[in-house]
Amino acid sequence: MKLFFFFTFLSISISIFSQLTPQNGVLKSEAEFYALENATIYINPSEKLSNGTILIKDNRIIKVGKSLNIPKNAVVIDCKEKVIIPSFIELYSDIGIPKRKRASNSNSIKYDRDSPNSLYWNEAIHPETNAADLYLNNKKSNESLIKKGFGFALTHQTDGILRGQGALISLGTNQLILKNNLPASFFSFEKGSSKQRYPSSLMGSIALIRQCLYDAQWYTNNNFERNLSLEALNKQISGVLYLKTRDKLDILRAEKIAKEFNLNFNYIGSGNEYESINEIKKIKSTIVVPINFPKPYDVKNPYISRQIPLSDLKHWEMAPQNPAILSKNGVKIAITSKDIKESKVFWANIRKTIDHGMSIEKILKALTISPSISMGLEKEIGSLEPDKIASFIIYNSDPFKEETTVAESWSMGERTVYNRKNKSKINGKYIITLDDIQLPIEIKGDPNKLSGIVTYKRTIDGVTRDTSSKAFVELTGNNITIQFNINNTELIGSVNLRGKINTKFGVFEGNGFLPNGKWIKWNAIKSEKNDKGEPNKKNKFYIDTSNYTWFPNLSYGFKEIPKPETIIIKNATIWTNENEGIIENGMIIIKDSKISYVGDMNHPIPKLGRIIDAKGKHVTSGIIDEHSHIAISKGVNESGQAISAEVSIGHVVNPEDINIYRQLSGGVTAAQLLHGSANPIGGQSALIKLKWGYPAEEMLIENAPKFIKFALGENVKQSNWGINSGRFPQTRMGVEQVYYDAFMRAINYSKEWKEYKTGKRNKIPRKDLELEIIDEILNSERFISCHSYVQSEINMLMHVADSMGFKINTFTHILEGYKVADKMKEHGAGGSTFSDWWAYKYEVNDAIPYNASMMHEQGVIVAINSDDAEMGRRLNQEAAKSVKYGGMSEEDAWKLVTLNPAKLLHLDERMGSIKAGKDADIVVWTENPLSIMAKVNYTIIDGIVLFDSVKDVELRENNYKEHSRIISKMLSKNNKGDKKIKFIKKKNGHYHCDTIGEEKSTTENKH
C-alpha cells in the first residue's frame, strides 16, 4: 500500500508541475526522446555498463543497455569516454533555507520564550518549522552540490532540538520541491539559536525531547488548548526521523529514547562511529556518515606536536576507514557531503574512502540507494533502471578513479550542460611547425588551466644554449589558442596562434601571426605519447589499520577489552572491612566476577587462574567515590531551571574520559557521578564502575539504587556569579520555598494520577518527568545526595524533609556537619565530606578537618569524597587525614572511602568490603593503603584486571610508539604539502559542581 502510494505521487507531482506554471510564449520545445550513447553507465551499485545507452522520455528512463533500438525522433547525445552516474541524494543539508529568525532581537539569555503563543514553551522545539515553506532557490549552492554529484537534497533548517520537517529538493534548473507525504523531520541534541536558558546541557536536551514526546502523546487526547508544535510533531512521528549527532555516543544515547517511545531514528553521524563499532553495529536504521576527514596537523615543531592528544592522532588516521568499517559490520550507511565545501575535496575523500577499503559498489549505494530507501523513495530515485526518474550526472571520466569534471547534469529529465564539449586531455609534448621553423612545446596542467613551455636554441656571445619560455595555452571547445614570446636568430617577439584540435590524431592546425607580422599556417603534432595524463597512478598502499582502534580509542586504551578472570591472591594482608578485620597472610579467590573465598591460606585453589602473590602487600576492596564529576559528556549542570529533576547523568556517561584510567591507578572502582550544584533540585545521578574500555551502558551499575542531587547555599542562589541573574532563589530563604513548592506540586501530581487510575478522574493527566522523579523521592524509591555547607541550611532541609515525609540520604560536602551531627543522626542522614578543604568561599569559613571524625563519633555514616578529578585518585591519602585530624582508627579511616560510601549509596550488599559473594572489586596495594608510600599494583573490577602497574608501563610504551608512528605519518603528509591545520590544544578542563554549560571549566573549583 505504502509502496504503491509512492510510486504514484511522484509521477503525478512531476507532470503536474509543468502544468501549474503558465508559459511565457509558446510551449517550450522538447524532444520526445533523448538517447545518450557510448557511455560508461553505473546503472546501480552492482551493475556497470560500458558502451551503453540510456533512452529517456519526458523525465523518466525508458531503457538502458547495449545496442538499443533508438527511435528516429530521438535526440542522440554522444557520451564517448564519459561516465554516467545516478544522482546522489544528500540527506543533511540546509540548502535554500534561511537562518532561523527569532521573535525578539534581544540577545540576553532568558528563562521564558519571547512571546507565549500556540507553540511549544521552549524555543529550541519547533517541529512546526517546514522547510518547504522557507525554501528559496539558490542556484549557486545548487550547483555546488551538483558538482559533487548530487541531484537531490533533503534540506531543513539546521537549528534547534526539534527542527521541523525537511523538504526534498531536486537540484536542477527547475529546483523542484518534491511531494513527500511521508515527512522527513529532524532532531538534534543542540539547542541552536534559542536564547532560552533551558536546556543548557546535553542531558537537558535529552530530557526535553522526552518530555516533548510525552506531551505530544498527551496532546492527542487533550487538545482543548491548541499547540501547533505538538500537532506537527504528532504528524512527524510516523514519518522518517533523522537525529543529528556530534559523537558516536550520541547515537547510543538516542537509541534509548527511541526504545522508550518505540521510534526509529536514522542518524546523521559524526564520523567516529567506528570507535564504538561493537555497539553501533546493533543499530538497525541508517547512519548518514560525513566524509570530511580531519586534516593532518602541522607537526613540524616537535615542541608543539608532542602536545597533540593521541586520541586526535588516532582519529586522524582511522577516520577515512569509518565508512568501510561500518559497512563491513553490516551497518546501513548513507554518505553526506556535510561540512565539505569544494567538490574537489569531496571527491578526493570519496576516493580516499575507496583506498581505505570501501568498494565503489558500497560507496555508490551509500550515496544513492541507501538514502532513497531511508526516505522510502527507492522505487523512484537512486538508480538508472528503466522507469526511474532521469536524474544523473555525466562526468568526463570516472570520478571514482580520478579527478574529473562534471560534463552535464540531468535533473528529472532536464538537461544542464556544464562542459558542452569534452575538454580533451591534450597534455603532452608536441612539435609546432611554423612555416619552416620547428619548436617543441610541452602542454601541461588541468584542461581549464593549461600552460605550455616552448624550448628553442638561443645563441648569446657565440654560445648556443637551450632556452625555454612560457606559453599561454587555452582550449575552448575544440579551439586552441597558443601564445608565446621568442628570441632567437629567426624570430624575436610574440607568436600568436589559433587553431582546431583533431583529437583523433592528436594534431592541431590553424593560422597565426609571427613576430614579423607574417600570417602563417601552423600545425602541432604530438612528439611522444604521454602516459594518458593519469595523475600519479602509483600503486597506493594503505596499511589496514582497522584493528588499530583501541578501547577506548585514546591513550592507555586497550588493544583488546580485558575480560573477567579467575584470580587467586595469596599471602596478602587483607583489609576485609568485616568482623574479621585485617587478615594477615590471607587469601582471596575471585571467580565469575565475584569474591568466592576470603580467609586464610588453607583452602583449595582453582586449577586455572591468575595467581597474584601479594606477599608484603595489602589488599582492600575498591575505593568508592561518593561524589565525582568525571566521565560526563557535555554539561554537569542543567542550570536552565532551579528544578531539573528530569535530567539524568545516566544519559550522558562518557566512557572515554582519561580520568577513569587515572583514578583506576588510585584504586577507585566505583563512583557516583553527580549532577552539579547549580540547582536546589538537580538531576539524577549515575552510579558507575570504572570499567575502562567498556561502553557506558556496561559501566552503569546494574539495578543500582536511584539517586538525585539536591543543593543548598551559595551555588544555588548564584551568590558568586557577581550579578543577580534574576533566577529564583537568590537567598537561603528562597531555597526553602523551592522545596516546599516542588514537593507540594509532586504530591498533587501523584494525586491526579491516582484519581485517574482509580477512575475518579476522566482526563488523563499530563506526564511530567520532573514531578515523577520528585514523587519517587516521596515514595522512598529515590535517595537524595544533597550538596550542603552551613548548619542552618542543613537543619532547614531536614525540617522540610520531615514535614513532607521524605528522608535526606546523604549530605555531601557537609562541612558544618560537625555542628549538627546529632540532628543528622536523628534524621538518619549520612555525611560525605572533604578531608580538609575550606576557605574557598564564605560558606566554608567554619569548615574544619575534624568534621569526618566528629560526625563519625556521633554515629553518622561518614564518607570522604573527591568532587575533583585530581583528588579522586588519592582518596586513600584523604582518608588517612582522618587519623591525623580527630584520631580515627586506621580501619575506620579506610572505611571512609570504601564501606561507608557503599552504605550511603545502598550498594553495601554488593560492594565495600571483602566478603565471599560480593563483587570482586579489589585493589592490591604496595603497602598499607593509608600510607603516603602506598601505590596500586592491581585494580580489579568485577574480576577484570583493569589496572596493573606492570601492564601500565606497557601501555605507556604503546602511547609513545603510537604517537610517534602517527606523527611521522603526518609529517610525511606535511612534507608532501597536504593541507594541514594548526594544533588546537584541548583544554584540560574538568567539571566542577558549579560548572555551567556544556563545556568543561579550567578555572578554580568552587565545589
Add this chain to the structure above:
Amino acid sequence: MRLIFIFINSFFIISTTIFSQQHEKILLVDGYLHVGNEKVLKTAAIGIIDGRISFIKNSTAYTPSASEWDTIIELKGKHIYPGFIAPNSTLGLTEIDAVRATRDFDEVGTYNPHIRSQIAFNIESKIISTIRTNGVLISQATPRGGNISGTSSIMKLDGWNWEDATIKKDDGIHLNWPSSTSGGGWWADPKPKTQNKNYETQKSEIYDFFELAKAYSKSNKKKKIDIRLEALVNCFKGNKRVYIHADELQQLVDAIDFSKHFKLKYPVIIGGYDSHNITRLLTDNNIPVMLKRPHSLPENENDDIDINYKLAYLLQKDGVKFCIQNEGDMEAMNARNLPFLAGTAMAYGLTEEQAIKSISLSTAEIIGIANDYGSIEKDKSATLFVSNGNALDMRSNQIFMALIDGKFMSTSNMQLELYKKYSKKYNNKQ
C-alpha cells in the same frame, strides 16, 4: 627561674597564646633529627640560645647540665624537622577565594615589579594558623597576574605584624613567561586553546622591557626615579631573584635563553612541567626549579599518569636543583598539605631525606635564606618543629611543638578551637 619541661605525649600542652620570650636557653634532647640537608641524627641534642642553634650533639654522648638551660625538652621517639617552607604562595594575601574583598594578590597592570606583597601580608590570617600546625613555618608571599606580577617577600608564619614577620624583604620579582599556546575563552564559554601566534611578539616585549630596565640600572645619576624600573635594579645587581613562571618546553628553553641574555645571577624556574626533558640544560646553566604541585593531573592525555608525582625524582636523578611548591587551586589553604606533596614525591622515588630537603633546605637555598633557615644546623635560626611521627605522612604528621626563631609557636588554630567547642557540646550531652 628555671623550668624543665618534660613533655610527655600531650598534644595541647603549648597553649593558644604565643609564649612571651622567657625561654632563652632551650635544649631539645633525644629526638630524631632530620637536619634538612639529607642527614639525620637519631638521638640529637640541640642547644638553642637566643633563638639560634648553638650546637648539635649526639644525646647519647652528651649529659646536659640542667643549670645551663631554662627549658629542656625530652623528645624521645619524636621527629625534629626544620620548619617547612611554602614558596610561591598567596598565603596571607587572600582569605576566602570567592570573596573579592579578601583577595589581595593580583594588581592591575602588566609590568608590576614595583608591587610588593610584603605590606599586604596578613599575619593574622585564619588560614595561616592552620598552615603552621602542619609544620609549614615560612612562606614566600607571592603576587599573581600580569607579565610581571610583582615582588615577593619571605615571611615567617608567626608574628604581630608583617614587619616582624618578614624574613627577607623583596626577595625577587615574578615573571610569567608567555604561553606558547593561547586562547581558552573564559570559564563559562571556553574556547579551544591554539598555538599562540603572538608568542614571539610577547616574548620580545619582555626583552624590550628588560633592556629598558637594564639601561636604567646602569645610569649612575638618575634624573628621575622610575619606581617600576627601580624595582628591577637589584635583579641586575644580583641581589634580587628573577622567578620565571614557565611550564612548557618552549617556554623553558626560551626562559633559559632570556636569563643568559641578561646575565641574571639568580634565575629560578617556577612550574617546570616539562623540565625533566631538559635536565642537562638546567644543570649546565645552574638554574633551579620550583616544581609544579605534585598533586596535579597530567597536562596531556598521553602523559604518564604519575608524571607530577615523579617529577621531583626525575630532577633529583639528573642533579637539577629543585624544591616543591604548591601553586594552584585553593593554594593558600592547601599550603598545609605541603608535607604530603613531598611525601608523594618520596613514594615516587625520592628518599625520605631528599623529600624533606625539597621543602626545607633546597627551598631556602633557592629563595636565598639558607644562611639562616632551611636546616637545623649550628648558628642557624631555631625555626623547627617536632612531630610525633613521620611528618610527611598524613597519619603521623602530629605537631608536638614548633619554634620560629626560637620562640614557641602556638600549636592551636581556629579550626582546633571549633573542634574543641563542638566536642564540648557533644560531651556535655552525654
